[in-house]
Amino acid sequence: MMLEAFKQHKTIRHMTIGEEGYGQAGAIFRDEQDRIWLHLNGKISKRYAGNLTPLIRKTGDHPTAYDVDTSDIFTPFAARSHNLERHSDFICLDEELFVQKKTSTSYATHTVSRNPVPYGDILAPLFEIFMEPTILNEVLIRTSIPEVLRNEPPLSSGVILYGEGGTGKTALQKAIADVYQKAGAHSAELNVAALSEKYIGSLAHNLDAAIAAIVETSSKDGKPAFVFLDEATSLVMNTASHNSSGADYYQEAVDVLKKYIANYPDLVFSITTNADPETFDDTLIRDGRLAPVRIPVPGRHEKAGMWQFFIKKYNILDDISMENALQLADRIPMEKGAFISRFCKDYLARKKLAMETARAETGSLLDSLAAGHFVSLDSVKKQITLQTIMDDIGQSLENRPGKPARPVMGFVKKTAA
Numbered sequence: 117m118m119l120e121a122f123k124q125h126k127t128i129r130h131m132t133i134g135e136e137g138y139g140q141a142g143a144i145f146r147d148e149q150d151r152i153w154l155h156l157n158g159k160i161s162k163r164y165a166g167n168l169t170p171l172i173r174k175t176g177d178h179p180t181a182y183d184v185d186t187s188d189i190f191t192p193f194a195a196r197s198h199n200l201e202r203h204s205d206f207i208c209l210d211e212e213l214f215v216q217k218k219t220s221t222s223y224a225t226h227t228v229s230r231n232p233v234p235y236g237d238i239l240a241p242l243f244e245i246f247m248e249p250t251i252l253n254e255v256l257i258r259t260s261i262p263e264v265l266r267n268e269p270p271l272s273s274g275v276i277l278y279g280e281g282g283t284g285k286t287a288l289q290k291a292i293a294d295v296y297q298k299a300g301a302h303s304a305e306l307n308v309a310a311l312s313e314k315y316i317g318s319l320a321h322n323l324d325a326a327i328a329a330i331v332e333t334s335s336k337d338g339k340p341a342f343v344f345l346d347e348a349t350s351l352v353m354n355t356a357s358h359n360s361s362g363a364d365y366y367q368e369a370v371d372v373l374k375k376y377i378a379n380y381p382d383l384v385f386s387i388t389t390n391a392d393p394e395t396f397d398d399t400l401i402r403d404g405r406l407a408p409v410r411i412p413v414p415g416r417h418e419k420a421g422m423w424q425f426f427i428k429k430y431n432i433l434d435d436i437s438m439e440n441a442l443q444l445a446d447r448i449p450m451e452k453g454a455f456i457s458r459f460c461k462d463y464l465a466r467k468k469l470a471m472e473t474a475r476a477e478t479g480s481l482l483d484s485l486a487a488g489h490f491v492s493l494d495s496v497k498k499q500i501t502l503q504t505i506m507d508d509i510g511q512s513l514e515n516r517p518g519k520p521a522r523p524v525m526g527f528v529k530k531t532a533a
């Protein structure tokens with residue numbers, strides 16, 4: 117559609133003085149030094165077609181007299197400068213090159229050359245996820261994060277994140293959704309239970325309607341959408357793993373998913389599950405549809421990273437050294453991220469409670485409060501050292517509900533709720 121529109125328009129090279137238009141995608145790009153280049157054979161259109169299409173004005177007689185507004189424009193990296201310099205179809209809009217070429221005057225200008233949102237900001241949610249780089253890389257590639265960041269069409273259809281509880285599957289999925297949003301794309305969470313209950317109609321029907329609505333939003337502005345389902349085991353299981361009455365019901369829903377994966381490359385899916393990958397529906401993962409990625413229990417360094425992060429996040433201590441963080445990591449050989457985040461989140465409140473109740477002879481918080489005892493958060497924090505944290509971890513491990521943690525052999529399947 118866009119190509120048809122451009123056919124009717126002239127090239128940038130043939131613009132008349134004072135003429136304005138939006139350059140087609142590829143009309144401007146960057147070299148390795150982040151300098152912006154204009155492709156004179158690129159076409160212009162009167163219609164803005166997204167942040168790859170800059171507004172261009174021919175400002176004078178000189179062959180390089182163009183004014184290009186790059187303030188909200190994404191400029192992909194296209195080629196190295198030494199190749200571009202040899203080509204008369206490309207002109208550099210940055211002064212440095214003209215100086216370098218010893219050209220007397222530069223006519224070409226552009227207002228802002230940087231991408232308006234630095235990638236670091238967009239990616240911030242993912243820096244709060246602690247996982248082995250090879251695992252995280254795989255997930256990011258399979259959820260098309262590099263393309264979303266650069267405003268390119270997704271190359272992958274998505275993932276099934278599986279593995280033990282508390283390893284960060286849900287947190288990772290949420291972080292990816294946040295990155296999509298920050299990058300200007302879409303994300304939407306779907307809930308199998310809610311879709312099953314929603315008035316009359318099957319899960320498949322409701323799922324179809326929900327995804328169709330996301331497609332509509334996504335196609336309106338041409339941005340990809342991340343569709344994520346947390347703990348949607350029923351949607352990834354093969355027919356044999358469902359009981360006979362549920363098989364058809366879920367199979368129809370899986371077929372809906374497959375339909376969208378096959379036909380809508382702008383949709384990227386993510387599903388988390390505790391199920392054994394042996395039970396996954398083969399057709400859902402075949403031919404590069406959804407990539408199953410096992411999220412492992414965290415290693416020593418990932419745990420240390422989480423201790424550093426959560427201790428700071430919940431204001432327990434200021435920065436702790438990596439050495440101390442590793443000591444804390446070694447204190448919980450069997451635990452996962454969920455333990456660390458929960459422990460840190462509750463820590464100040466628990467310490468405060470302990471100090472408050474210690475003031476009442478009965479050990480009752482109620483008595484302590486009634487007697488008007490007051491413990492400030494500051495005085496709580498003054499008591500906290502690495503050693504108190506170490507001791508309290510021990511307490512916390514002993515008092516945890518359920519069985520004591522045992523080393524995990526092979527894959528542990530969570531029993532269905």
Ligand SMILES: Nc1ncnc2c1ncn2[C@@H]1O[C@H](COP(=O)(O)OP(=O)(O)OP(=O)(O)O)[C@@H](O)[C@H]1O
Nearest residue numbers: 244245246280281282283284285286287453454457
């Ligand atoms: N690898 C990790 N990186 C960062 N935070 C983590 C990680 N693992 C766990 N957490 C923290 O622990 C909390 C619980 O983890 P999360 O719910 O994501 O685990 P899960 O794998 O989805 O577990 P389940 O299978 O039981 O749903 C998260 O909200 C997060 O704060």
Ligand SMILES: [Mg+2]
Nearest residue numbers: 285286346388
């Ligand atoms: Mg989860």
